[in-house]
Amino acid sequence: MEINLELENLSIIGESKPIRDVxxxxxxxxxxxxxxxIYGESGTGKELIARALHMNSPRASKPFIAVNC
Incomplete structure (x- = not known):
């Protein structure tokens, strides 16, 4: 079963157990x-997950600022 999390212009699609856990x-x-x-290797989608968290939070109407370090 494929799971599709769509948020405005953000789309995360997956069907594996690990992505369902995420x-x-x-x-x-x-x-x-x-x-x-959120931490991990470069290119693993950390900012995408951060945006998903933000867009589904009570703070969604406030600015989102990504910090790369």
């Missing part, structure tokens, strides 16, 4: 007031 974490974290740090 979608679950995004959904849980988006409803939280906690700070979230």
């Amino acid at each position: 979608f679950d974490v995004v959904a849980r974290a988006a409803g939280s007031q906690s700070t979230v740090m």
Whole structure:
């Protein structure tokens, strides 16, 4: 079963168990007031996941600022 998370101009598509797990974490974290740090190898979609978190959070109407370090 393919899962498709679409948010405005953002689309994350996947069907594997690991991406379903990521979608679950995004959904849980988006409803939280906690700070979230996303890390991983270059090119793995960290900013895409950060945008998904932001767009599904109560702060979605506020600016999103990506910080690469």
